[in-house]
Amino acid sequence: MDPVALYSRLAANGPPLFFPDPPSPVTFNLDQGIPAEETFPVEDLKRLAGQILDTDGPRALEYISFGYEDDEDRILYLATYIELVLGYTGLRDELAKWMTGREGREFGADNFILASGSVQAIALAINAFVDPGDGVLVEAASFPYAIRYMEMREADVRSVAIDSEGVDVEDLERQILAMKADGVRPKLMYVIPTFQLPTCVQTPLARRERLLELAEEHEIVVLEDNIYGDLRYEGESLPTLLSLDRSGLVLQSHGFSKIVAPALRIGWVCGDEKMIEGLAGVRQDLGVSQWLARMMAAFMAEGKLDPHIAMVNDVYRHRRDTAIAAVREHCGDFVRFDVPQGGFYLWLELDDAVDWDQVGPRAAENGVMCRPGERFMADGDSRRFLRLAYSHASEAELVRGIEALGAAIRSAAKAPAGN
Ligand SMILES: Cc1ncc(COP(=O)(O)O)c(C=O)c1O
Structure with a gap:
């Protein structure tokens, strides 16, 4: 080679x-937005890797956790299928508790789908909600991998202006109307409201609220990328789009890559159950590693994440x-x-x-x-x-x-x- x-x-x-x-x-x-190696919790992960194998044995090395003895039991069989497409339930439970605490909304395991990093989570959302020719709105500078998935899906991708306060919501409205005038159906908005990539700006509350009003009025799915949202060094946290959402149209992607370690390759999307089902319906792989998902569930259950x-x-x-x-x-x-x-x-x-x-x-x-x-x-x-x-x-x-x-x-x- x-x-x-x-x-x-x-x-x-x-x-x-x-x-x-x-x-x-x-x-x-x-050049690259890679985390600092010295922050990786190597000792904890080493300990948990062994501990999970001790407690869960071969189940941790399966595609899915066969949590039942009787193969005839159809309900349990279906439950394992659901675990295959949504990801290890124990980790989704922990994520639900974590998110419920911070987002001021109630979440359960079924509000989450695990993916191979949030990049795959983003790809699932695009595949689930965007058909060829559909309109997608992105900030004028944004995450190239996400844009590439939209292009591969043959979406009509349009840029929305951003300034030092993030998404320009007046331009957003103009772009939506222009899209409709062109006969293009606006289907999805991909935004990074907190520590936007690449500008690192934050969209203030009033603009977040206006963005959600527009999404609701025009029935546009909002994919909020929150991968940098927890990396705050000063200032007050702003409510996420997911926490402000009343329409069920907001999906939030997040993951462990920047806050714990990227090689875990564990990301997720959180949102309304029906929307999550949409993502599960386009899943083509056989899920994320049971072993790593169990390790991260234990990491969270031990209260180590925050x-x-x-x-x-x-x-x-x-x-x-x-x-x-x-x-x-x-x-x-x-x-x-x-x-x-x-x-x-x-x-x-x-x-x-x-x-x-x-x-x-x-x-x-x-x-x-x-x-x-x-x-x-x-x-x-x-x-x-x-x-x-x-x-x-x-x-x-x-x-x-x-x-x-x-x-x-x-x-x-x-x-x-x-x-
Ligand atoms: C804006 C944004 N979203 C998502 C990701 C993907 O992260 P991962 O797939 O590792 O979760 C990155 C990585 O650089 C990113 O910058």
Whole structure:
């Protein structure tokens, strides 16, 4: 296998990953939104992995947990089928308790479907509710993997403007009406209201409420991606769309990837039971790992999740502050950004004084990988933004990487900023 040739083929057809090509060598990876390894609860997971095998034995290694002795018992048989399509009931029970506590709504296990990461959860929602030609609304900069699923489904994807306060609800209404005027049925809205990807902005309460009114009025399913919602380093939490929903149209995707560890590959969608059934109906695989789902159910039952989230937030708050100080020192007047209250990223807008076409190659020469904003735009039109991920690199690496990025940006300056 020639990895360079294979990379080129996959990059041409697959989701947008790198720019311009991964620099060689990559000394500073400020590109990917990957969690910090030192936050992974390795000891707890090691202990729970063994404990589950001791208590549950081979059942933990099955497709599903055959929780009955009598094969004739049809009801129990059907229950195991349901567990296959929705995921291990014990984990869905724990998630229901966790979500009931925080969302101010009652949830039960049947309000959840487990998936191989929230990416698969998003794909299930798109496949369940969007038919070819249907309209889908996304924020003007959004999660490329989600957009790709919509395109693969041959949806008519339209962008809704965002600003420093997230979704522009007036533009949302305009886009819905324009879609209808074009004879396209708006079916689904995919939004990341808290610590939006890639901008890290938050949509305030009034806009959330208006968005839900529009969804209800036009009967549009809302898929709220809450993967960064718990990574809050300061400020008051805002009610999620799911917690505000009275129509049953909101589905929320979430998962353990950013708050515990991505290799668990456990995500979920939470929402109205009928909607969850819709997702189960398009499931093509045989579910998530029983063993890992049981481990995470035990992790939650031991009360470990919330303290763990508090610990990771301390790590990332510090890292965010380090990144901000380094950007101010090394990129100075050449970039502008808002300080995010959470999430993994700084969304840097480059000053006009910088020759944008030079930034990528110069950063690559300095060994820095950092993602250009256009990679997140459905229509690919907006340049001059860089998304800097501060979550993964160690503090020392972060500072040296931002110094190298700053040197690249300064060397691409056409004239001093402001001249
Ligand atoms: C906005 C957003 N949603 C979902 C995901 C997917 O996470 P996972 O499939 O690991 O749960 C990511 C990962 O980067 C993301 O940025």
